[in-house]
Amino acid sequence: MNLEVRHVTASEFPDWTRALDTGFLRPPVMADEVVAGRLASTDLARTQGAFDNGRCVATFRSFTQELTVVGGAVLTADAISNVTVSPTHRRRGLLSRMMAADLTAARERGDAVATLIAAEYPIYGRYGFGPATSITEWSVDVPRAGLDPRWASPADGGRIDLVDGADIRKLGPEFHDRFRALQPGATDRDERWWQLNTGQAPSGHAWTEPFYAVYRSAAGEVEGLAVYTADSTWGDGKQPLNTASVRRLTALTPAAERALWRFICSIDWITTVRTGYRAPDDLLPYFLPDPRAARIVTHADYLWLRILDVVRALEARTYAVAGSLVLEIHDDGGPAAGRFRLDASPAGADCAPTTESPDIALGARELAALYLGDASAVRLAALGVLTEERPGAAAVAESLFRTARRPWCPDVF
Template sequence: MTIDLRTLSRDEHDRWYAQLMLAFGGVPEPPQEQRLMDDLTEFDRSIGAWDGAACVGTASAFSYRVAVPGGTFLPAAGVTMVSVAATHRRRGILSSMMRRQLDDVRERGEALAVLTASEPAIYGRFGYGIATRQLALTVESARVRIEAPEGTDEVSLRFADVTEAAERCEAVYARTIGTRPGNLARSPGWERLPLLDPPEERDGSSPMQCVLAERAGELVGFVRFHIKLSSEWSVPTSRIRVRHISALDPAAYAALWRFLLSVDLTEFVEARNLPVDDPLLSMVSDIRRCAVRMRDSMHVRLVDVGAALEARTYLTPVDVVFEVEDAFCPWNAGRWRLTGDAKGASCERTDDAPELSLSVRELGAAYLGDTSLAALGAAGRVRELRQGALTETSVAFGSAVAPWLQHGF
């Protein structure tokens, strides 16, 4: 049976999107979410796999700029909307779409491809490594207090209309994204994403609420959240569900969390996407009452090893020769000499003896500074060929703060 793989046309979009929804359970997205995705879809970056008139596979990408260590924003393909019909599994359709997509990313001159995975086990064979993680926690409001830094009492808080405050909140987001690798610079249209609030996805919670943190009239932080009301025998067990919290300084961040933990008739505060080194972990009085959990978030694939490694900076001076394996994108395979420090880097082909041997998947996992090369070496996924090279390079690849992806795509 022949499968036709081609770039998506506008008149095919409805059938293409219906296949995507079917692959993810068959439950339609709320209309406002679907409208946003329709507006943001880049048709020239979208692929359909067709068995006759039936769409049996989908894949797309968004054009992003991703923060990398050193504060630079690197153009990247945000891989998304990937699916294969359950009737057409194990016929090479996914591999064919990944092949077409990565070839296109290379032709566009983008050094990185990134994604968030519904099934993390899928993408390692295509060279993606888990490069950021996210923290989730549920704080017992009555049992945890915030050890607030100096200046917290100078921050004033007030409720605001979500839509009316959106532009000011977006400005805070724009000021914070360069401080952590992994964040995305939002292009026009994407500012609508955090404002989505379909009733179908509230699970009985309130409409989204917004509280602003201000100092001397300047917005220094905000939090968007829902409240899910519940009780047992008239005793409140309600919970606050944080959608997004952001602040420009520790005092503003502490003020927002102190507010969340003090809302009347609520017992818990839930946040499902924080960086793994979030300041809150050092502000709470009792970490055991915070039910901390962690999961993978953004997966990174180096499409151009040389350009990607040159684009970031390094915590300590590094001079190392990698032997890189990359069966899926063979133009990356071979030896690369990386030389760099906190000011910049170069990465070029070399015939010198290799000092570390690894696959492009390990480079992706370590690229933003989350997973250390030393940890991958302990797992047998990086081989040290010169004594001391693994420790030296692992330290250099680190990041002063944990990388983080603030929102999915």
């Protein structure tokens, strides 16, 4: 079968969109205005398709992204999205061809890392990606939580206001830039993101207008945003059994975060709160007098990372303690392959190729899993995917790479 893999032209973009929606099991017919909106925000020079006799049967797109790493520095990432292969053309190497072309271009541009959200776990490890952040979702049984039913407003002098999408488009970008500077694993949001996520731009999918809540400190500064929807469910005896589903909730301080969760849990008729995807060590359960009222309903990997430039990536972040480590990285001829000496500290790091004997040996996938501080070097050694070449070196790697709070990516892309 003669399958051509190449960049997509503007005239082919509607067919590429059809293939994309086919791959994600969405209706493969989309309004012209939605296709035009997608095209306007798509860099065709970074949009690939596989074609069989002129029909698009696989899709792949990347774009420039800013990723916050440990210590607050920002790395330019090659963000990969919209990856599909039509069910009629699986197992023909189409993803491998598109991935190779994209990562080669990313290295030539000087991107230090590549990122993606993996729909399926087994796919991307063979390309050197590793799961770098995780997510957990809770379902909160509000009546059981033990919260004071007399609560009406934050006790710290702050206030919560309900606003609309237009307000969020004004307040949100500046607030999110402040938030992501504090949160390893967070990424930037462009103008189209705000338009799509406030219903201003059509996405091609049914839009449900949510509620927007803003927390302002006593000084009037925006320090938290929450977006949620609610259903309308009533039980026997005319009792309300409504569920609030949080689409996103981010805050600059624990006080702001606590106030927003307390507000959502205090809404009349709400008996269940679904939290949406949170960091695994989220504070929410312990904001409740009875943490057992928060039941975990989802726990999974989330943001996947691929190191393209080891020296730049390792020097960009800070480390929990001071120490040195020689890493032997296996990458099957890929860009992360080699032996590197890392001299790290809470203030920063120096990294360079070396011929010294290695302390640990690991794959590019495992390095990516360690990079943002989520994975445990000691556990990776126990699993046999990280090798101690010097006794105690895994513990040193653990103390260097692990972070006090786990990284979190609050967005899908």
